[in-house]
Amino acid sequence: MIALSAAEIASITEGVLVEEAQAGIVLTGSVETDSRLVTPGSVFFALRGEVTDGHLFVDAAVSNGAALIVAERDVETSVPTVVVDDGVVALSRLAAAVVERVRRHGRLKVVGITGSNGKTSTKNMLRAVLSDLAPTVAPQGSFNNHVGAPISMLRIDDDTEYLVVEMGAAGPGEIARLVDIARPDTGVVLKVGLAHAGGFGGIEGTRAAKAEMVTDLPTTGTAILNADDDRVAGMASVTAARVVTFGQSPTADYRASEIEVSATGTTFTFAHGDLRRPVALRILGEHHVMNALAALSVAGEWGLDLDRAATVLEGVARAERWRMELFDAPGGVTVVNDAYNASPDSVAAALKTLAQITPSGHRSVAVLGEMAELGEFARDEHDRIGRLVVRLNIGQLIVVGHAARHIHMAAGLEGSWDGESLLVDTIDEAYDLLHPTLRAGDVVLVKSSKSAGLRFLGDRLAGVSE
Structure with missing residues (x-):
């Protein structure tokens, strides 16, 4: 995380710093909600969950080196504490503020990725492409919900040039809240399917939720949409941003054809503008071609060398642990x-x-x-x-x-x-x-x-x- 004083964190989160004498202490460590992940200098958010309560693990966090505790009630501990009304809201406020400060003082570009399938694989592919060029932050695993996504955003520092945010949701409004925190320059929608359909009330509810990725993009932003999914392609009508498409459709801006799948990987021909080149992914499965196209679309729209980006994708060994x-x-x-x-x-x-x-x-x-x-x-x-x-x-x-x-x-x-x-x-x-x-x-x-x-x-x- 960027350097922030305890007083600044209290102000940003709209909390109260219990030990005013510690207002000037500067925090630069990671932000964690799991005490087991705390390292010396971390900020620990004690969040109430469905299974347990983070306040029960404050002592463990301090033992592991936490330098500041953010909690919803005063806790007896040897390190400074900021008391907030709602820990999740406070975490979101801190993430939004950090992203905005880095964006204002650096060269930060932010991309948000959502879809019923393929988010994590696309995120990993895009992280590989962007990390090849400049300091990049992207979530580990599937940190894509109202807690995991802000935690991932808080990994950035003043040197970060690219931030990849995976945005998942189990109900309406959740992606919109994440978009409001990260303010993406580019929003990617991969697919509308029945994943988590129970929380959305059906496929149309899912479509509306995924559309939250692009509805609030500014006119200066870019919405990257799957041309092969009618529900995703239709989101062009609900965004003010410039629309770019990817898919196997001959009308897509970034296209794949001649797809072949074998036990050694997946090959296809990639085309964009005057560029046409074969791509040989080591990742297994035809469905990963669309994820690769989405990653290449972001690279292309951000002015990166597409041939180099495709070469990087060819070196990615797997989509993610336990994924194909x-x-x-x-x-x-x-x-x-x-x-x-x-x-x-x-x-x-x-x-x-x-x-x-x-x-x-x-x-x-x-x-x-x-x-x-x-x-x-x-x-x-x-x-x-x-x-x-x-x-x-x-x-x-x-x-x-x-x-x-x-x-x-x-x-x-x-x-x-x-x-x-x-x-x-x-x-x-x-x-x-x-x-x-x-x-x-x-x-x-x-x-x-x-x-x-x-x-x-x-x-x-x-x-x-x-």
Whole structure:
């Protein structure tokens, strides 16, 4: 974080500094909400959560070196404390102020990324491209909500030139609040799908929420939209910013064609203006082409060398931990561990990739768990995935957990199968059932929402540890 005094932090957060004698102390360390991540000089925000209360961990934060505590009540501690009415609001105020100060005194450019799928992968690709050129800050993992995104923004300092903000939401208004904090120069919308549909009331509610990324962009800003998704492309009518598009559509400003997928990666031909060049991604899956296009679109609109940007993308080894991670497992088995997140669109894309990369004459295996947060759409969407497994001619399906049972039931109802789909209750049962049957040449996809925990099954099958 940029250097701020305790008094400045109290003023920005509209809080009260308990120890006035400490008003002049200057903070330059990280801002954390997890006491385990605190290092000497950190500012610790004690936030109340659904599971626990950060105020219970103030002593732990101080023991780890916290130099300032921001809390919603006075706490007995040996370091200065700022007491605020609402910790989350205070965190947002601090992030907004820091971003604005760095922007005012430096060369900072900010890009916001949202979409039902692909946010983290696109963020990682763009971070690689921008970091190749100048100091860049982007969130680790999926720090994209009302707490994680501001924490990521507070990582910037006076030397930062590029800030990449991933913006997720579980309900209306959340992306708008993040946009208000970060004030992006460029907003990217990747896709509108049914991820977290339970919180939005359906696909149109999701569309309205994702459109919050571009509705408040200034006329000097740029809205980068997926030309292949009608709901995203239609957002051009609700933004005052200049609109740029990407996709496979021949009318897109940044285009991909001749896409090919194999177990070694994904290739396509990239075109923009007079530039036309092949791109060979090491990242697995046709759906990552759109993420790469989005990253290239930002680079192009910011005046960066697109050929160099494409070369950087070709060197990115994986999208993210547990996202289409490919392993050469013992015994000649290939495991694709994609069980960090799951929505109907991402599961369908992963299954399509499984079918594409399984060599002729060898067996494809899908191990699937629950797609969470679908609300009233859960049964129909799990049913649709089960039928898709059969239509893609996947060789074996193992469904894990009662919440995902409709995948198994739908696969059986689709016909032409006899025992190819099996339903088990636990991860251990799935491992004990599958592992003894694996043979050289099998390709196994493990896919579920994070809450189902199948990412650990994928690691176990692959013979890797965290």
